[in-house]
Amino acid sequence: MILKAFLVGGLICGLVQILMDRTKLLPGRIMVLLVCLGVVAGVLGVYKPLIDFAGAGATVPLCGFGYTLWEGIRNAVNEEGFIGIFKGGFNASSIGITASLLLSYLASLIFNPKMKQ
Template structure:
C-alpha cells in the first residue's frame, strides 16, 4: 500500500507541474525553482513534515522534497553553527543526492552519447 500511495502522490505532483507547463508561459527552469522554493516554504511552516510521513517517497523524491531537505539542513545547521549554518547546511544535507545525480547523469551521457541541438 505504501508504494501505491507514493506513486499516486508523486503522480499528482507531476500532474500539477505538467498543467503549469502546458497552461502558463513559465519556462521549465522557473517551474523547477518554484517547486524547490515551495518545498522550502512548506517545510518552514511545518506542513511538509506530516505530508512526507503520509506520502513517503511520493513526497521526498520530487523537487518539493529537495526544497524541504534544503530547509531542514539549514535549520539544523543554524541551530548547531549559528548564522554560518545558513550557508553550509543546505549543501551538507543535499550532498549525497546532488553527487549521485551528477555521477549517474555523467554515466548516462557516456552511454547515450548525447548531441547538442542546433
C-alpha cells in the same frame, strides 16, 4: 505505502504538468518555483506530515529537494549558529547532488547521442 507514494508523487507531477500546459512559464522557472515551494512548505510545517504519509512520493519531486535544503539549514543553524545558514543546505543535499552528477556523467559516456550539425 507504495500506493500512497505513487498517488502523491503523481498528483504533484500532474499539477506541475497542468502548470506547464496552462502558463507561459519556462521549465527552469517552474523548477525554481517547486524548490521554493518545498522550502516554504517546510517552514510552515506542512511538508513533514506529507513526507510521513507518502514517503518517496513527496521527497523525490523537486519540492522535496527544497524541503531537504530547509531541513539542513534549520538543523545546521540550531547546531552551529549563523554559519549554518551557509553550510546546512550543502550538508543535507550533498549525497543527492553528487549521485545525480555522477550518474549523469556515466549516462553521457554510455549513450552517445548523434549531434546534428
